[in-house]
Amino acid sequence: MDGHDNHMHTLPGEPAAMMELVRLKGVHKVYGRGVGVHALHDIHLQVSTGEIVAVCGPSGSGKTSLLNLAGMIDSATEGSIVIAKLLLSQLTEQARADLRGEMIGHVFQSFTLVPVMTALENVMLPLLLRRRLDEPSLQAAQARAADLLAQVGMATQARLYPERLDSSQCQRVAVARALMTQPRLVVADEPTSRLDSGAARLVMDLFARHQLEHGTAFLISTRDQRQLSRVTRTLQLMEGRLGTPAELLRKPLRVLS
Numbered sequence: 163m164d165g166h167d168n169h170m171h172t173l174p175g176e177p178a179a180m181m182e183l184v185r186l187k188g189v190h191k192v193y194g195r196g197v198g199v200h201a202l203h204d205i206h207l208q209v210s211t212g213e214i215v216a217v218c219g220p221s222g223s224g225k226t227s228l229l230n231l232a233g234m235i236d237s238a239t240e241g242s243i244v245i246a247k248l249l250l251s252q253l254t255e256q257a258r259a260d261l262r263g264e265m266i267g268h269v270f271q272s273f274t275l276v277p278v279m280t281a282l283e284n285v286m287l288p289l290l291l292r293r294r295l296d297e298p299s300l301q302a303a304q305a306r307a308a309d310l311l312a313q314v315g316m317a318t319q320a321r322l323y324p325e326r327l328d329s330s331q332c333q334r335v336a337v338a339r340a341l342m343t344q345p346r347l348v349v350a351d352e353p354t355s356r357l358d359s360g361a362a363r364l365v366m367d368l369f370a371r372h373q374l375e376h377g378t379a380f381l382i383s384t385r386d387q388r389q390l391s392r393v394t395r396t397l398q399l400m401e402g403r404l405g406t407p408a409e410l411l412r413k414p415l416r417v418l419s
């Protein structure tokens with residue numbers, strides 16, 4: 163795959179209409195009561211099938227907060243979040259959990275690997291949580307997990323437990339795990355932060371392959387310029403406000419009170 167300008171073309175095998183997967187409208191996030199920490203201000207964001215959207219911003223700008231909302235890990239203080247055309251505030255807790263498990267793969271900033279499971283078992287976990295697998299499906303799942311690990315350069319570490327892995331290796335297990343169920347949307351919080359250039363390229367190539375072959379959408383936060391060649395849209399987050407880099411330059415930000 164040459165990958166130089168794939169964002170310039172329609173994607174092969176892509177459904178004719180891009181489908182909206184996530185829409186945030188007028189979203190605010192305030193942590194704590196009273197004055198609290200106003201982490202996100204009036205966020206408008208839409209992510210559709212086949213997009214790789216990068217949210218760039220310095221530490222503390224609100225990247226994790228934003229990804230936790232779009233990834234259904236946390237709920238907004240104000241504003242609306244629509245996932246696959248469903249307004250989250252109208253769903254029950256159970257319906258939200260089902261939707262999250264079905265639609266979204268997560269790469270958390272802290273990886274959240276399960277210490278008593280091998281790398282391979284960690285990668286298989288999202289599928290095991292979703293349904294009981296019969297023996298042939300279990301074999302197929304193992305093969306898929308092994309293949310995903312191989313694609314991030316972890317073929318020989320598949321049987322190791324997380325305590326035997328360094329942070330680069332743990333991060334790559336977390337990346338492989340996020341793709342295990344073939345989710346329509348992957349929400350990845352600084353997914354290359356612990357990777358050297360070679361491993362970062364493997365991860366971004368893997369994302370790009372899923373985008374091209376399956377129309378998978380990615381919402382990625384990053385402080386890493388290396389991965390931007392694969393990205394179809396870049397947004398800048400500054401002090402909890404989101405825009406294109408040009409917009410944020412034109413409109414000087416109000417100082418937060």
Ligand code: ADP
Pocket residue numbers: 193194199200201219220221222223224225226227228
């Ligand atoms: P980033 O991922 O870009 O570093 P975060 O979303 O983690 O940004 O944080 C944005 C702001 O919200 C920061 O000021 C941070 O201290 C604050 N914050 C994040 N999570 C919490 C929390 N659980 N409770 C209180 N403040 C938080």
Ligand code: MG
Pocket residue numbers: 225226227271351
């Ligand atoms: Mg963060």
